[in-house]
Amino acid sequence: MNWKKYIVLGLTGLSLGSCSKFDDINTNPNAATKASAPMLATTLILDISKNSLGSISSMMNGKSIIRMEFPENAQYNYLGRASFDGLTVLNNVEKMVALSPEGTYKNSYTALGKFIRAYKFFWLSMQVGDVPYTQALLGEKGTLNPAYTSQKEVMTDILKELEEADKLFAAGAKFDGDPIYGGDITKWRKFVNTFELQVLLHLYKKTGEADLRVKERFAAIVAEKPIFQSNDDNFQLVYSDLAGQRYPFYKLGNTTQLYTMMTTVVVDRLKDLNDYRLFYYANPSAIRVAAGKEVSAWDAYAGYDPSMVYADLSVIFGGKDYSNVNSRYLELANAEPVYVLSYAMAKFMLAEGVVRGWISGSAADHYSEGIRASMKFTAGYTPDNVLFHHNRKLTNDYIESYIASDKVKLKTAGGLETQLEQIISQRYLSTFMLHAPYDAFFENRRTGYPAFPLNPKSNLNVPADKFPVRWIYPQKELDYNTENVNNAIKSQFSGNDDYNQTMWILK
Structure with a gap:
């Protein structure tokens, strides 16, 4: 115990001596001592930029990746709290x-604040339903137990905040502290408005709510406001070969790639469409290449059903006859940027808007441009190395022939569901290893596309023949905001905080 006594005595001596000397010695002359608007803007922007690649669970939940280190809750549909x-x-x-x-x-920073608030509350409400909103974040003003706001009210206010953000950015100036767009207010307006299109599509079941004006808002944005116009508008985080700035899947200090496998949901769809993105997204099976298959051969690639029982997947994993993710994700410290929202996604949203009758125009043109943007993004960020494209290059000629192929082009027959399945499936393929957290889950929940395999023998949801549709409320809320969270559960779900309960936005 003597060393502890000496530390205590030493600290006591310091406290009785000159505090100013202690402060002088322990002050970093290169560190900021006061917050500033640009500094806080950077914190807020980076917070929403760190998306799903940092969370393998999002990719497992979206059925694009299998992870084999141990049975994963996300892979088998357990959402948790x-x-x-x-x-x-x-x-x-x-x-x-x-x-x-x-x-x-101030207009620009106010606009940024409104957008970040809308963005964060939107995705949180999408997880659970009603959330503390009107009274949230008022602890410094004495509100320690915030009441919950209904999901409809949250969505109504989010739409209002997004529209206010657009107006404020339009009346703003280029601002400091923005690591994504360099403070370009035009690009921020495009991001805000494109995100609002995404919000409105999630409200597609609410077109009968006159006060929400879902279709009217969607059409007005497309007709009157700036939205994404090219891949240069993507809201994306660019990586570099510097400590703390490397691509999250990069091999240095990262063992995740030792346990990952590609799924049938991605691989089989790419094969069926003769889609060269397969050769950029995945590596061939080492077993098949050793047996004589060319790295450019379609049947050198193998994905597996992510709903298979873990023990059966373990046998396959041990035999090594499977495709892992492409080496470029592991070997390149700067790899490709990861985006929260992209031009390709915007074009697929516009295609959906046309087929739903919300806007006029050509759904086929928007759909085709979405595919083109996705493929050019992938090709543009992939070095010309056989290890990364396996001699199946995404050339301009190939891209145009792919878009024009009978399997790919948007079908004119079959109605809304046929076209919606094509649009959402291509949107899904475009976001492999790129999309915001749980985007694939929310799109599948919203549309049913692309179809995800469900195996009652491995499904952790109860009942085992259904996918969960929501997370349950945090334990902290149950412990410290008990009355308010219980009131929210009662008003929405008759008191049953369950993974299968249908929230307002899904009704």
Whole structure:
């Protein structure tokens, strides 16, 4: 115990001596000592930029990746409890606005704050339903147990905040602290408006709600406001070969790739469409190549059903006859950017808007441009190395022939569901290893596409013949905000906080 005594005595001596000397010695002259609007803006923007590649569970949940280190809850449809901890970063919004100079700069920072709030609350509500919203983040003002706001009210206010953000950015100026767009307010307007299109499509069952004006808002954005126009508009995080800035799947200190396998949901769809993205997304089976298959051969690639019982997958994994993710994800520290929202996704959203009758125009043209943008993105960020494209290059000629092929082009017969299946499936393929957290889950929940395999023998949801449709509320809420969360559960789900309960947006 003597060493502890000496430390205590030493600290006591320091406290009795000159505090100013201690502060001088322990102050980093290169570190900021006061917050600023640009600094807080950076914190907020990076918070929403760190998307799903940092969470392998999102990819397992979206059935694009199998992970074999041990049986994974996400792979077998156990969602667990949501977390509200991600909202704490929003405490920076009010401070950022207060610290910004008056005039056009304050407009930009206010717009940014409104957008970040809308973005964070939207995806949280999409997980559980009603959330603390109107009274959220008021702890410093004495509201320690916030009441819950209905999902309809949350969505209504989110749409309002997004429209206000667009107007404020339009009246703003280029601002500091933005690591994605460099403070370009036009690009931010495009992002805000394109995101609002995404929100509105999730509200497609609510077109009868006159106060929401879902179809009218969608059409007005497309007709009157700036939205994504090319891959240059993607809201994406670009990586570099520097500590803390490397691609999240890069091999250095990362053992995840030792346990991953490709799924049939991705591989079989790409094969069926003769889609060269297969050769950019995956590696061939080492067993098949050793047996004489060319790396450019379609049957050198093998994906497996992600719903297979873990013990059966273990046999396949041990035999090594499977495709893993492409080596470029592992070998390139700067790999490709990872986006929250992309031009390709925007074009697929516009195609859906046309087939739903919300806007005029050619669904086929939007759909084709979405595919083109996806393929050019992948080709543009992949070095010309056989290890990464396996001699199946995504050339311009190939891309155009693919889009024009009978298997790929948007069908004119079959009605809404046939076209929707094609659009959402291509959207899914475009976001492999790229999309925001749980995007594939939410799209499948919303449309049923692409179809995910369901195996009652491995499904952790109860009942085992259904996919879960929501997360359950955080334990912290049950422990510390008991009355309010219980009221929300009662009003929405008759008191049953269950994975299979249908929230307002799904009704």
